[in-house]
Structure formats: structure tokens, C-alpha cells
Amino acid sequence: MTEKELDEPCPSMDEATLNVEADVAKSQGRNKRKSLLLKEAAVADKRGVCYLSRVPPHMNPFKLQQILSQYGEIQRIYLTPENPVAQAHRKQAGKFRGQEFSEGCVYSDSKHYDFLVPWVEFAKKSVAKKVANMLNGEQIGGRKRSSFYYDLWNIKYLSKFKWDNLTEELAYKKAIRDQKLALEISAAKRERDFYLSKVDKSHALTNIEKKRKKLFRLKKQKINNDVAGVTSDTQIEEHQSKVVRQFPQKQPVADVSAMNKPRLSKDILAGVFGASMSS
Numbered sequence: 001m002t003e004k005e006l007d008e009p010c011p012s013m014d015e016a017t018l019n020v021e022a023d024v025a026k027s028q029g030r031n032k033r034k035s036l037l038l039k040e041a042a043v044a045d046k047r048g049v050c051y052l053s054r055v056p057p058h059m060n061p062f063k064l065q066q067i068l069s070q071y072g073e074i075q076r077i078y079l080t081p082e083n084p085v086a087q088a089h090r091k092q093a094g095k096f097r098g099q100e101f102s103e104g105c106v107y108s109d110s111k112h113y114d115f116l117v118p119w120v121e122f123a124k125k126s127v128a129k130k131v132a133n134m135l136n137g138e139q140i141g142g143r144k145r146s147s148f149y150y151d152l153w154n155i156k157y158l159s160k161f162k163w164d165n166l167t168e169e170l171a172y173k174k175a176i177r178d179q180k181l182a183l184e185i186s187a188a189k190r191e192r193d194f195y196l197s198k199v200d201k202s203h204a205l206t207n208i209e210k211k212r213k214k215l216f217r218l219k220k221q222k223i224n225n226d227v228a229g230v231t232s233d234t235q236i237e238e239h240q241s242k243v244v245r246q247f248p249q250k251q252p253v254a255d256v257s258a259m260n261k262p263r264l265s266k267d268i269l270a271g272v273f274g275a276s277m278s279s
Helices: 004-008 011-045 061-068 083-091 125-135 163-243 254-261 264-276
Strands: 048-052 074-081 101-107 119-122 154-157
Touching: 004 119, 048 125, 061 074, 125 154
Parallel strands: none
Antiparallel strands: 048 119, 048 154, 074 101, 074 119
């Protein structure tokens, strides 16, 4: 083997080296992602969640976050807007006309709202426990001019409850809503198709009835025309048969030869016939 051949790299060795480097890069990327996920899981495991059964009137997510953030770092807040029907009844009763919050709406930095329970997530479990034990059953307070100054906190720490439970509940409820909506849409489509089929059938039957009446009318008209033609011909024939020709009659001419024949007299005839009748 020459020196030139020895200096040239082997193509198979280069490909193997590249494959090994690619595998190493992939494994490093997987390990990096895994480590990030583990760090996020560790951070999430340190968070604590508190549940609020009631949000006072005039209190929105911004005010709630402003009040509770005084006791510790807040990650996310979940609230639900009031039922529109209940809000309408409340307005009719002359009470607070604004929007209240109860259970179901999600609020975060992205201002996303969805139907869930009202939760407050703190960055640390210890802070969440401390806030729940300290504020539960206590007056909200603040400025006396505040509309919820005399309201009481109703807050509880949820042990062993994580953010994943909330997302699972959100996905489950969303799937149920989508399924119900799909069923309602399917039922509405079936009802619409049934109605349209009945309408088409009704139109077809109406057109058939119109055609039948038209044919019947034309046939009747034709029969009437034929009957009228036959009647006119019959009347003409009857009129022609009733016509009597009048021929002028002449006076009969007496037979002269018969008048010139000799005749027996009436006396002789009476005598002859009278004698025969008497005998």
C-alpha cells in the first residue's frame, strides 16, 4: 500500500464517526430535556394551592391577586364569572349590577377564562398553608370604603393537590362539553335533514297533484269539446230530418167515362135490397 493511499481517510470510518456524534448529541438533548422537566417538576412540587369557595361582590381577579400577593408570591389565580341568568335576576332585584365571580373561570397572566373552580396557587406550600390558616374566617378588611370590607375570607389549603389536577379537570370538562355539543349538533342536523326531506316530499306531492289536476282539466275540456261537436252534428241531423217538403196539391180531375156509364136508379136498388132483407 502506497503512502498516498495511507494518507487518504477511510469513508466508512467517517460515516461511523458522524453517526456516533449524532447519537451523542441526541442523548445529550434528551438528558437536557429530562433535567429541565425534573427541575420544573421539583419547582411545581413546592407550590401550594388554596381553594376559595366564595369571591365577594366587586372583587375581580386583579384585586384578589393584589390582596393575596401581600402574603406571598402568587403564580396563578382561577375564578369563574357569574352565571348570566343569576346575574340578570340579581340586577332585576336591584342589587349589584356588575359581574361577580364564583366557580369556573380561569384567570392568569394571559387573561384566559375557562370553566373551573376558584383556586389560588402560591409559589410555596408553606406560604399557602400559612395564608389559609391565617385568613380563613377573618374579615377581608382594607379600606373602609371598600365594598368588601366587611366580607369574610373562606379559604382552604388543598393538600397533595397540584396544577396537573386542574389541567386534567379542564381537559375532562372540555371533552364533555365538546361531546355534548357534537351530540346536539348531530341531533340538530338529523332534525334539519328530516324536515328538509319532508319539505321536498311535500313539494313533490304538490307538483304531482297539480299535474294530475291539469291533466284532468285538459281531459275534461277535450271531452266537453267532443260532446259539443257531437251535439251540434246531432242537432243538424235532427233539423234536417224534421224538414218536411211541401208540395202543392192539385184538384183531382173527374173520370168522364165513369160518369157516362149507365147506373141503376135508387128506387130499383131499394126495391131489390128491401125485398131481400124482408125475406
